[in-house]
Amino acid sequence: MTPRLNAKIAVTSLIVVAIAFAATVGLVRWVLSREYRAPERSDQAQVTPRTQALADEAAAKAKADREKPYQEETYRKFPMVGSRVAVWVLAQLHLLFAAFVLAVPLFALIIEFIGWLNRDERYDELAHEFTKLLSVSFSLTATFGAFLLFMLVLLYPKFMNYLMHVFSPTFAPYVGLFFFEAFFLYTYYYGWGKFSQVTHLLLGLGLNVVGTAIMLIANSWLTFMTTPAGVSESGAVISTWAAVHNYTWMPINIHRIIANVAFGGSVAAAYAAFKFLNAKTDEERAHYDWMGYIGNFVAICAFLPLPFAGYWLASEIYAYSQTLGLTMMGGAFSWLFIIQAVLIGNLFLGANYYLWLGMGRVQASERFQGYIKFLLILIALCFAVWATPRSIIATVSETRAMGGGAHPQLGYFGVMSAKNTAVNLLILTTYVSFLLYRRSGRTPTVSWAKLGNALQFAIAFLAGATVLFLGIYGYFVEAKVRIGLSVPQVSSVLFAMIAITAIDVLMYRNAKSLGEVNWGRIHPVSQYVLIFLAVTFTWLMGLMGYVRSGLRQHWHVYGVMRDTSVDAFTPTLGFATRVVSVTVLLFFLLIGFVFWLASLSDHKPGHAKEHA
């Protein structure tokens, strides 16, 4: 066919289609105009039963719309993942960034202060580099915070209404403090080198004070949800201060400050590791090795007392409600603490391994390396005890053979006496690792060095023996006594750490150097260990955040406001760990972005010195 013929056919087709369409429309209109009308109503214009029904329907709808009563929504649904998961992920991301933003200024200030005291610009440079990560993180914290608030108001309006009823006096100070935090943060960061050092340190102090105050206010809201106080049985406010100062408020405050520092230190160390692994020169490697070491040191120093703060928090939960305490440790969440044991065991292993690898950069550290295998054995044993569950997943025949859910021998390691003993010995062992690292490359010159060593050994041994003895003794006494034994266990370890450190500081004053610390000369695996520690810390925060919040089970506010949503059930641990993992991956994706942005403003180490 020719193109001309094709065009003709097309035009003709169009005309035929148009005529057919017009004919159809005409036919429909004709049929409608012939609609049946009742003879007695035929004089009433065009009213038919159908048009009347349509009109009535429209009028009824308009009337119903006008009279529709206002009803407050209790819940709204979030598509796909549901409201709970949406809020969960957002809250966790907000919390992780907030923890980072609160922690970094704390140790940056301490490092800057040390630099100022010792007139050492390296510390000042290091503190500045830590704070470089802050400004973008601060924006992300605020963004996630606002997002979380909108989602809570949108998805849980009734619950939010209640929280506003109880805590409305705290909102204005919260927002005000937020402005102050922005002021201090940006003047602290951008004012580096522009103010006198004392003024700059005071700005840093202001940033920390305001940041901590913000956290304290937010903590009152969330702790109230688990251990409400200051309200009547029906939930009416009696005292806002009592609602703020509820059972778990102060334990959470302390626990969070310490945990934030541990987490912030580990993430800052991961940043240093990232920079170390991408370093092009020995100078850069030396700088970032040192930065990673300091970050990790901060993390581990905060991590060691963390179990004690956790113990206080748990005891306050028990004091508020034994049911709540038992739900946490013996009920739905008991297996969560086995997962926690795996995480904490890995943190101890990783932290010790990093210290042992770090000995490689110190000359004349070989004399201590023989002890590492013993420390490793002790850590592995404690790890195994801590991760042993009380009851074991078994078939019916296996359970019969064991004579119950608990293994006849291993079951002994599943109870609190064993767990407390294991964690205290882990802390003590890690402390010994750090002590060995600290001594590498140095030898004391004081006349009483032998006595000092003997005294330190005796204290460490006695503390370990006390912990072990009380752990075993706990099996033979009633619950009332056993619960109290953890206090002397903890106290003996704390005493040992403080006493040994005091002796060590005095003993190694004016110590003789046996060799230099070659910063940068460390096996690259150590840097991956630092990143692994940061991931583990983050995951641990996600998991413990879940138990703290999930503990309420089917309550928004425990015993006061019940959760009647479709998400009122407590999910399986498998589901919870998947959500935690998604959050952790999202966090690292975003913190990677922060690292990348921080790298854009990079300058060579020593830059500050050159321009000072």
Add this chain to the structure above:
Amino acid sequence: MRVPVGLRILLLIVGATSFYTLVGQLVPQKEVQPPKETELKKEMTADELTKAGKDIMEGKGLCTTCHTFGKSGALRFPDLAGIGARAATRRPGHSDVQYLAESIYDPNVFIVPGFNPGMPVINKPPIGLSDQEILAVIAYLQSQGGKVTVTLQSKVWPLEAVAADAQAKD
């Protein structure tokens, strides 16, 4: 082939996260639903009431979170096996029903020697059992070595009011 540092870090993060997720899948998986209401009919036999009491204790009452049945050794809370027989002897001047009712409505009045106080008031939130549900629980506890005497029509609390009622009837 040398794997780029960025990729190695990514693999480490994903690997560590996956490992912890796997650990989370290996532990027992239990979804805990909000407690269900146990149906209590006006006319129930002692056996039906006992059965309902057992359901309430294991469910809404959360009793078995702390208490055990037939366990010995270093326990945190009293074991309840045989409580039906023991209840009448615990507190001088208290019948088994009075002792059990007091333990539930006002649990800190009497603490079993060797144990710490810690039992919540069961008819208040967060547990908040109704009077009828508590009667069913008492029936179940009585059945542990004793005789079930309560019904859903019994009045057991407050003790003074019950005693006054009994006196008035006499």
